[in-house]
Amino acid sequence: MSNLLSIKAALQMASAQLKTEESVFEVQLLLQYALGVNRTWLIAHEHDALQPNIHEVFEALLNRRLAGEPMAHILASREFYGLDLLVTPDTLIPRPDTETLVDAALEKLPTGATPLPSSFSRDREGLSILDLGTGTGAIALAIAHNCPQVMLVAVDASAPALAVAKQNAAQLNIPNVTFVLSDWFDVLAGKRFDLIVSNPPYIEQNDAHLVQGDLRFEPISALASGVDGLDDIRHIVEHCLIYLKPQGWLMLEHGYNQADAVTNLMAQVGLVEIETRKDLGGNDRVTIGKNPLIVSTHWD
Numbered sequence: 001m002s003n004l005l006s007i008k009a010a011l012q013m014a015s016a017q018l019k020t021e022e023s024v025f026e027v028q029l030l031l032q033y034a035l036g037v038n039r040t041w042l043i044a045h046e047h048d049a050l051q052p053n054i055h056e057v058f059e060a061l062l063n064r065r066l067a068g069e070p071m072a073h074i075l076a077s078r079e080f081y082g083l084d085l086l087v088t089p090d091t092l093i094p095r096p097d098t099e100t101l102v103d104a105a106l107e108k109l110p111t112g113a114t115p116l117p118s119s120f121s122r123d124r125e126g127l128s129i130l131d132l133g134t135g136t137g138a139i140a141l142a143i144a145h146n147c148p149q150v151m152l153v154a155v156d157a158s159a160p161a162l163a164v165a166k167q168n169a170a171q172l173n174i175p176n177v178t179f180v181l182s183d184w185f186d187v188l189a190g191k192r193f194d195l196i197v198s199n200p201p202y203i204e205q206n207d208a209h210l211v212q213g214d215l216r217f218e219p220i221s222a223l224a225s226g227v228d229g230l231d232d233i234r235h236i237v238e239h240c241l242i243y244l245k246p247q248g249w250l251m252l253e254h255g256y257n258q259a260d261a262v263t264n265l266m267a268q269v270g271l272v273e274i275e276t277r278k279d280l281g282g283n284d285r286v287t288i289g290k291n292p293l294i295v296s297t298h299w300d
């Protein structure tokens with residue numbers, strides 16, 4: 001009789017060791033990864049014996065998770081807005097909260113054969129969108145995938161992050177995003193966009209969470225932004241009108257307690273129709289504002 005563990009027993013033992021909130025789900029993902037199979041296969045074969053070579057790989061993955069490494073780094077992947085994205089330690093791990101920002105952007109944009117909303121300019125260049133601080137490319141690629149007729153520019157100050165974003169665009173076969181290395185707007189002189197979206201760093205630099213959980217494995221340059229967490233948001237808001245087309249929108253993700261500050265910053269530079277959207281957890285997460293300028297020749 002074989003003394004090899006069954007898949008089910010290996011999963012139960014691993015889950016008891018891990019003790020995270022989602023340990024059952026996580027150990028399944030780790031074993032799926034080790035075996036190169038999907039969840040349906042794993043469940044259908046739970047009474048199969050786990051071969052020693054696979055068991056060894058599984059234990060190595062489990063040990064990384066026990067040491068606190070994020071699942072997205074171990075699996076080198078995270079799903080965002082239905083897209084499977086490559087994730088590395090050079091990039092922020094895309095968060096479900098950021099889907100609120102994509103929803104807000106798509107609301108203002110034509111998808112498929114939908115006609116252009118009357119609140120957008122129709123110029124010879126067509127609709128253009130800027131994603132500031134693109135990381136894995138999550139936001140830009142989600143928008144581009146849903147609006148193939150729209151052109152996007154996605155910038156990041158991190159060359160390794162941009163390389164990951166480009167790899168994601170190629171892997172997903174999404175052609176309508178151009179990736180540019182830039183310190184925020186620095187290389188965009190003379191360019192104007194219908195929509196500027198950003199999930200910039202917005203955590204206070206002394207926030208204790210930066211050295212806890214998944215955050216300690218992510219680049220600090222993707223997370224922290226000065227004493228009050230608002231340095232990058234301030235910079236983006238203060239410069240946005242130079243780069244927004246008339247009636248164009250600025251949409252920013254921010255901390256759950258930063259909506260009033262972001263609203264005030266947007267109001268100070270003259271943006272209008274400012275409103276805050278909540279994430280799935282019910283927290284204030286995204287604030288949007290519109291360039292009030294109207295150039296009659298660009299409008300219906």
Ligand SMILES: C[S@@+](CC[C@H](N)C(=O)[O-])C[C@H]1O[C@@H](n2cnc3c(N)ncnc32)[C@H](O)[C@@H]1O
Pocket residue numbers: 091092093094095098132133134135136137138139155156157158161182183184199200201202221222223
């Ligand atoms: C919070 S992460 C967001 C990543 C991605 N957009 C997402 O939502 O998953 C912020 C991103 O801003 C980039 N960043 C930080 N400072 C920047 C700067 N001065 N100019 C451009 N990008 C910057 C970081 O490298 C990081 O990729």
